[in-house]
Structure formats: C-alpha cells, structure tokens
Amino acid sequence: GAGVSQSPSNKVTEKGKDVELRCDPISGHTALYWYRQSLGQGLEFLIYFQGNSAPDKSGLPSDRFSAERTGGSVSTLTIQRTQQEDSAVYLCASSLVFLGSRMAYEQYFGPGTRLTVT
C-alpha cells in the first residue's frame, strides 16, 4: 500500500519567507510525528499528533514553527520568517497505535523535505 508521502521533496526559499511543508500519513494511522535532521546529525523531534488529543509541541524550536493536522490525516508544518539555521531535512512519520499490539507503534517515515534557506 501507499507509504507516507511528503511534499515538496525539495524547497529553496529566501531568508524571511514563510514555507509550508506537507505530510500525507499512511491511511488509518492515528499518530503523526514531525522531525528535522540537519546534515550529519540525529533526528530532532518537533511535534507529535495522536488522534484527537492535544498535540505535543514540546520540540518546536521557536514560535516561528507551527503545525496542524486536519481531519486526523494530512499535516502541514509551517515555518514563518525562515532563517538559515532552519535549513534541514524535515521528516514526517506515522504509526497506527490503536491495535493493542506492539506492531502498532512502529513508525513509518516519509522521504522528507529538504529545506534550504538562502
């Protein structure tokens, strides 16, 4: 079946512009995560959506970052007034969760959006 998809795959933007990154999770997956990864670095957790619960925003680095998840499916990560340090690969992942099974918590990643702020 279809995996997690993200768009765009690459985005080059000028410093100070706003960008929107999109994630389409696997159909039926209730949990959705956003991470970012700078070159050669580990995954940095940004935000986590779980069903209808309030999202865990504890990883958002500043108030320029926000995310929403509409209808429990598609998610958009918005970065306002982009800075050069925002350049990274932004990864989205989803997991099933509510099956009462270990297997349900495994995350599946999209290919990422490579953001370059010039």
Add this chain to the structure above:
Amino acid sequence: RKEVEQDPGPFNVPEGATVAFNCTYSNSASQSFFWYRQDCRKEPKLLMSVYSSGNEDGRFTAQLNRASQYISLLIRDSKLSDSATYLCVVRGIKAAGNKLTFGGGTRVLVKP
C-alpha cells in the same frame, strides 16, 4: 541525562565480523523498543522490534535488559551493505501519549 543514549561510533567492522552495540534509556516505565536503520541521506526504516525475550531476524539479534535499562543489537557476518546508522527508539508510557523517542544513532562502517 538524555532519554535515549547511544554511542555515536563509528564502529569500523571487517566484513564477515560480528558487531554489537547498546542503547540505554532513562525511563524505567518505557513500553516498547525498536531498532531503525538510516542510510546516508535517506529516511529511517524499521529494522526490527525488540521483544522482552529477545529476538532474532536473520543475522540480526536484539536483546532487552530491563533491569539495566538497555537494549542491544548484534549483527553477525557483517556485510558491506550493513554500513548505516542504527537508531534506537523507545516508546514511553501511555500517560505521555505513547510518544516514541529516538537516540542519536550509532554509525557502523563495514569494510572489506
């Protein structure tokens, strides 16, 4: 202390050798554990879940030690294609939303 810690490596491994590395976690109530593999400039992909009794998948063996709060991954008969970064993932408690936390990764380089 980080919630999930890994030796960043790199572990330089001769082809055909065995390599093993650990991942420690801080929350004793953690529920589930996984190993992911990430190739250079690619997204992480699930390698295997880690079960309480330990489990094996081909050349890969995962173990969980709850008393000492670590999981391990062992790779036998290493192949050049095993070169990657291996990420440890821990699922928290239900009260924390079952959130998954990633370690920083252990880099493995298999050489001829």
